[in-house]
Amino acid sequence: MRRRKLAIVGTPNVGKSVLFNALTGAYATVSNYPGTTVEVSRGLATIRGIPFEVIDTPGAYSLVPITEEERVTLRLLLAEDIDLVVHVVDARNLRRMIPFTLQLIEAGFPLVLDVNILDEAERIGIRIDIPGLEHEIGVAVVGTVLTRDLGVDALKDRVVARVQGVTGGITGTNLRALRRPCRARSA
Amino acid sequence: MSRRAVAFLLLSGDRDVHALVRHTEGRERYEKVRRIVEQTARRHDRPLSYVIGLKRQEEADVIARRVTQVAPGRKGRFVGVLDFVTLFPPTAIPLLILVVYFGLYRFVGVFGAGTVVDFLERRVFAEVINPAVNALVARHIGSAALRELLAGEYGVVTLGLRYSVAIVLPIVGMFFFMFSVLEDTGYLPRLALMSDRAFKLIGLSGRAVIPMTLGFGCGTMATMVTRTLETRRERTIATLLLALAVPCSAQLGVILGMLSTRPQALLLWAGVVGAAFVLAGYGASRFLPGERPVFYMEVPPLRVPVLSNVLAKTLARMKWYFVEVMPLFVGASAVIWIGRVTGLFQLVLKGLEVPVRLVGLPPEAAFAFLFGFFRRDYGAAGLYDLARAGRLTDAQLVVASVTLTLFVPCVAQFAMMWKERGWRSALAIAAVALAVAFITGYALNLVLAGTGGAP
Amino acid sequence: MTGTMTSTVAGTVAGTVAGTAAGTAAGTRIFRARRGTISGERSMPTCRLAALRAGERGRVVRVTSASAPLLQKLLAMAIVPGSEIRVDLAFPAFVFEVGNTRVAVDRAIAQQIEVERIGRVSRCCTPRAITGDPRADGRRGGTNEPSL
Numbered sequence: 001m002r003r004r005k006l007a008i009v010g011t012p013n014v015g016k017s018v019l020f021n022a023l024t025g026a027y028a029t030v031s032n033y034p035g036t037t038v039e040v041s042r043g044l045a046t047i048r049g050i051p052f053e054v055i056d057t058p059g060a061y062s063l064v065p066i067t068e069e070e071r072v073t074l075r076l077l078l079a080e081d082i083d084l085v086v087h088v089v090d091a092r093n094l095r096r097m098i099p100f101t102l103q104l105i106e107a108g109f110p111l112v113l114d115v116n117i118l119d120e121a122e123r124i125g126i127r128i129d130i131p132g133l134e135h136e137i138g139v140a141v142v143g144t145v146l147t148r149d150l151g152v153d154a155l156k157d158r159v160v161a162r163v164q165g166v167t168g169g170i171t172g173t174n175l176r177a178l179r180r181p182c183r184a185r186s187a
Numbered sequence: 188m189s190r191r192a193v194a195f196l197l198l199s200g201d202r203d204v205h206a207l208v209r210h211t212e213g214r215e216r217y218e219k220v221r222r223i224v225e226q227t228a229r230r231h232d233r234p235l236s237y238v239i240g241l242k243r244q245e246e247a248d249v250i251a252r253r254v255t256q257v258a259p260g261r262k263g264r265f266v267g268v269l270d271f272v273t274l275f276p277p278t279a280i281p282l283l284i285l286v287v288y289f290g291l292y293r294f295v296g297v298f299g300a301g302t303v304v305d306f307l308e309r310r311v312f313a314e315v316i317n318p319a320v321n322a323l324v325a326r327h328i329g330s331a332a333l334r335e336l337l338a339g340e341y342g343v344v345t346l347g348l349r350y351s352v353a354i355v356l357p358i359v360g361m362f363f364f365m366f367s368v369l370e371d372t373g374y375l376p377r378l379a380l381m382s383d384r385a386f387k388l389i390g391l392s393g394r395a396v397i398p399m400t401l402g403f404g405c406g407t408m409a410t411m412v413t414r415t416l417e418t419r420r421e422r423t424i425a426t427l428l429l430a431l432a433v434p435c436s437a438q439l440g441v442i443l444g445m446l447s448t449r450p451q452a453l454l455l456w457a458g459v460v461g462a463a464f465v466l467a468g469y470g471a472s473r474f475l476p477g478e479r480p481v482f483y484m485e486v487p488p489l490r491v492p493v494l495s496n497v498l499a500k501t502l503a504r505m506k507w508y509f510v511e512v513m514p515l516f517v518g519a520s521a522v523i524w525i526g527r528v529t530g531l532f533q534l535v536l537k538g539l540e541v542p543v544r545l546v547g548l549p550p551e552a553a554f555a556f557l558f559g560f561f562r563r564d565y566g567a568a569g570l571y572d573l574a575r576a577g578r579l580t581d582a583q584l585v586v587a588s589v590t591l592t593l594f595v596p597c598v599a600q601f602a603m604m605w606k607e608r609g610w611r612s613a614l615a616i617a618a619v620a621l622a623v624a625f626i627t628g629y630a631l632n633l634v635l636a637g638t639g640g641a642p
Numbered sequence: 643m644t645g646t647m648t649s650t651v652a653g654t655v656a657g658t659v660a661g662t663a664a665g666t667a668a669g670t671r672i673f674r675a676r677r678g679t680i681s682g683e684r685s686m687p688t689c690r691l692a693a694l695r696a697g698e699r700g701r702v703v704r705v706t707s708a709s710a711p712l713l714q715k716l717l718a719m720a721i722v723p724g725s726e727i728r729v730d731l732a733f734p735a736f737v738f739e740v741g742n743t744r745v746a747v748d749r750a751i752a753q754q755i756e757v758e759r760i761g762r763v764s765r766c767c768t769p770r771a772i773t774g775d776p777r778a779d780g781r782r783g784g785t786n787e788p789s790l
Contacts (some may be wrong), residue, residue: 061718098247187239234710
């Protein structure tokens with residue numbers, strides 16, 4: 001079976017590496033993590049019987065690069081044949097994180113959104129309506145607490161479903177931003 | 188990637204995507220695209236990337252608001268207090284001093300550089316490994332030159348490996364552990380914002396606190412980490428300061444050991460090196476062209492460090508050290524061997540003796556300086572031997588320590604400078620360090636001789 | 643092949659442009675409307691973030707910088723018109739909360755962020771954890787709705 005390429009993207013400190021380790025486990029070819037994050041980690045994983053190459057991209061806030069890390073991430077997304085992107089976001093800062101999700105959807109990547117750190121969010125009184133979010137943006141959304149290994153199974157299910165083309169009728173195209181007609185500028 | 192995304196990236200002026208489109212579409216068609224981008228940009232008073240970004244943020248706001256429920260949550264009171272203590276200058280600065288004292292001095296300096304190194308060096312290498320290797324080599328290798336390469340005073344195993352494993356690795360390892368703890372707690376950004384104003388004086392921003400702190404562990408890794416600084420100018424200044432006036436833990440260990448019985452000498456050394464740091468930074472920031480640095484940083488909440496995270500980071504850094512730096516040190520032993528066999532070293536030593544005499548040191552000290560390039564700590568150790576043999580007065584010891592600290596970085600750090608900044612900058616920085624080291628040594632020697640004072 | 647591709651890229655760029663232009667126009671309208679509502683409640687003069695003291699709150703009105711990278715960075719931290727901020731510390735750097743993120747900036751950047759003060763000056767300078775003000779969020783959304 002063809003090995004699929006899965007890229008994990010997101011801002012620094014949202015749990016990308018934790019997810020990377022959870023997916024690749026013992027099969028990870030751990031690359032050096034010196035003081036810098038510009039190095040890219042790659043590992044192999046078998047998820048529900050499907051072989052994957054998992055890429056842990058450097059922390060990025062947006063597809064439009066301003067840091068070296070973001071440049072690496074953009075180049076990676078442009079150059080590699082990515083089958084699926086998992087965007088990991090911090091549930092406490094959804095407002096800041098969604099613009100990047102929108103960009104990834106716009107760019108046409110098959111996407112699974114991982115809303116992580118739900119426990120901390122709940123602790124400060126924030127609750128995220130996961131199905132509601134899925135409905136709003138039109139891509140698969142999973143809530144996780146990666147540090148406690150919660151939600152990883154559901155995430156794997158969605159990942160597999162997405163690469164097998166089962167999207168449950170959800171595609172990126174029902175996103176409001178994309179449907180909005182282009183109007184000419186009125187003076 | 189969809190055409191829409193490519194279009195947005197073109198409008199945002201991303202240079203990679205512009206280059207890509209020029210390449211795939213041909214120059215003529217690309218020009219058409221570029222004109223459209225330019226025309227659009229002219230119709231807006233803000234950069235297009237910002238205009239698009241704001242619009243996207245608006246959309247995100249609507250989505251986020253619809254799916255987020257905010258209840259008055261419990262506040263982590265403990266976190267609040269800690270936040271206050273680490274941010275409010277009157278408490279944050281004493282806390283910083285405590286962190287440096289216990290974390291850096293007591294843990295890395297006294298325990299790491301003292302206890303652990305003593306054990307590995309005196310017990311493991313001096314008593315077990317070195318005699319075994321020497322005996323083995325003596326028994327099986329006929330050629331004297333080859334014997335010297337592997338064993339003896341400067342052998343690849345007996346010197347190269349011994350210094351890397353017994354001295355540098357424990358010190359650097361403990362430093363990395365301490366640094367990883369600070370990193371994992373989220374304290375580093377606070378350190379950065381606290382020191383931003385001070386760093387602005389020397390042309391850097393608070394962000395530089397991370398490579399600078401790391402420099403007290405390993406200058407080579409710190410030089411690599413200067414990548415995280417925003418502008419080329421900041422990276423150059425930071426690289427210079429690391430090469431010039433930030434002693435790495437291995438060197439610091441030997442110098443502290445050598446001067447610890449003479450507190451005044453230690454203070455004088457620290458004062459002069461500190462002054463060189465500030466003056467060089469100030470000078471470089473005036474001299475180097477470029478924009479003034481800006482500082483912005485996210486300040487994550489403090490948290491109790493997670494041991495597994497800390498260990499993973501420490502191990503990753505030590506692994507990096509093993510793979511990237513240690514071979515250079517072992518290789519340096521081989522270079523020393525070649526230098527000695529071919530007589531090249533004698534030549535360089537003769538050359539170095541001139542400035543060494545100039546700063547008022549005995550010519551033998553040239554040896555320590557030359558070796559200091561191959562191993563910073565080994566240079567210091569060379570001085571230590573001279574001092575013990577009674578060849579240096581206290582004043583000379585201070586002059587020698589200062590000059591050696593400012594002197595060019597070790598070979599691994601120099602290689603990293605070359606790799607990160609390019610050969611021009613690397614050579615220029617090394618030349619500046621060399622000049623500043625001997626000029627400072629010269630001036631210090633004059634002052635000490637003038638006051639007639641051994642401190 | 644390349645020809646069709648090109649025309650589409652150029653077409654998309656042009657299309658995107660039109661969309662953005664419309665977006666900005668709409669954005670300006672919302673912006674005025676929002677300001678109107680607020681000044682109706684309580685007249686608030688704008689000032690620079692650098693003028694706020696620890697404990698004070700404000701709403702970002704405009705970021706005056708012309709530097710695209712800086713604007714982009716502030717955007718990445720959701721420091722955009724409409725965002726509510728709360729200052730934790732004004733010295734040695736400006737530390738403030740925006741949403742659930744705490745950000746530190748230097749004085750030069752703080753000078754380029756125009757804000758309007760919200761509420762009364764708080765005497766408490768202890769950095770407070772999270773502020774959830776659903777009322778403010780609701781108002782934001784309300785003014786946003788018509789544009790959709």
